Amino acid sequence: MMPPATPPPAQVPPxxxxxxxxIVEDDPTVAEVVTGYLSRAGYATEHAADGFAALDRAAAFRPHLVVLDLMLPGIDGLEVCRRLRRTADGPAVPVVMLTARGEEADRILGLELGADDYVTKPFSPRELVLRIGSVLRRAEAAPPAGGHSPALRAGDLTADPGARRADRAGRELxxxxxxxxxxxxxxxxxxxVFSREELLHRVWGWEFGDLSTVTVHVRRLREKIEDDPAAPRLVTTVWGAGYRFDPAGGGLRP
Known part of the structure; x- marks a missing residue:
């Protein structure tokens, strides 16, 4: 399923x-291969073979990212993801899901629960390492050299790219x-107006992928920034074209 190949360069801070x-995976062969690739790429790894062990190890190991298989003994990956989100006392730990090709509904539910990315089995371990690096770089993005990136505001909504913090009416999102x-x-x-394909490329950095990923993330974002997510006024749908952000309160201010 995963042929040998040279792992990508180390993805560790300089x-x-x-x-x-x-790594939460009950298949020992898959877990061994993924662990080997990540270790050679410069990551520190821990492995859990079931859902209950995953939650225990997450509390003790405090990972920067979780690779999470959906099909697990004990409690499944969806419930693990749900509990990780519920117990987070700061920014939620990024999650990259491992899913089978026939698990589209579970994959979408995982994204709705807050997973950041997914890789479909059978997969290339090199691709998984690259996806992990991409998610971590975005989660840990630093402000540009020479100064703090200015906050962006629209109405009562504020996002600070340097601090990676967003507020609405003074309440952190x-x-x-x-x-x-x-x-x-x-x-x-x-x-x-941006199509789902454009957003997948410009936000996720993917040249191709499942467009439902964008749909799910737009829906989740609306749930957190809109007064009525069922009738959105900020992130609106332009039928047949994509999505548009219509800033409230007189437009965007630096």
């Missing part, structure tokens, strides 16, 4: 400790890494 990745990236992109491009 002046910091290795990033910790918790609990956004995943991808939801935050999507919000910042929309705030920076008010009034423009």
């Amino acid at each position: 002046h910091g400790p290795p990033r910790r990745v918790l 609990a956004l995943t890494a991808r939801e935050f990236d999507l919000l910042v992109f929309l705030l920076r491009n008010p009034g423009q």
Whole structure:
């Protein structure tokens, strides 16, 4: 399923400790291969073979990212993801799901629960390492050199790209890494219409992929920033074209 190949370069900060990745996978062969690739790419890894062990290891290991198989003994990956989100006492740990090709409904539900990305089995371990690096870079993105990236505001909505924090009416929003990236992109491009393909490329950095990923993240973002997510006024749908951010309160202000 996963032929040998040279792993990508190390994905660790130049002046910091290795990033910790918790691998939650009940298939020992898959877990061994993924662990090997991540270790050679410079990550510190831990492995859990079932859902209950995953929650215990997450509390003790405090990973920077979780690779989470959906089909697990004990409690399944969806419930693990749900509990990780519920117990987070700060920014939610990024989650990359491992799913089978026939699990589209579960994959969409996982994205709705806050998973940041997914890889479909059978998969290339090299691709998984690259996806993990992409999610971590976005989750840990630093402000540009030479100064703090200015906050973006639209009405009572504020997003600070440097601090990776978003507020609405002074109350912090609990956004995943991808939801935050999507919000910042929309705030920076008010009034423009973007197709799902364009958002997948410009926010996720993917040249191709499942467009339902974008649909789910737009829906989740609406649930957190709209007064009535069923009748959105900020992130609107332009039928046949895509999505547009219509800033409230007189437009975008630096």
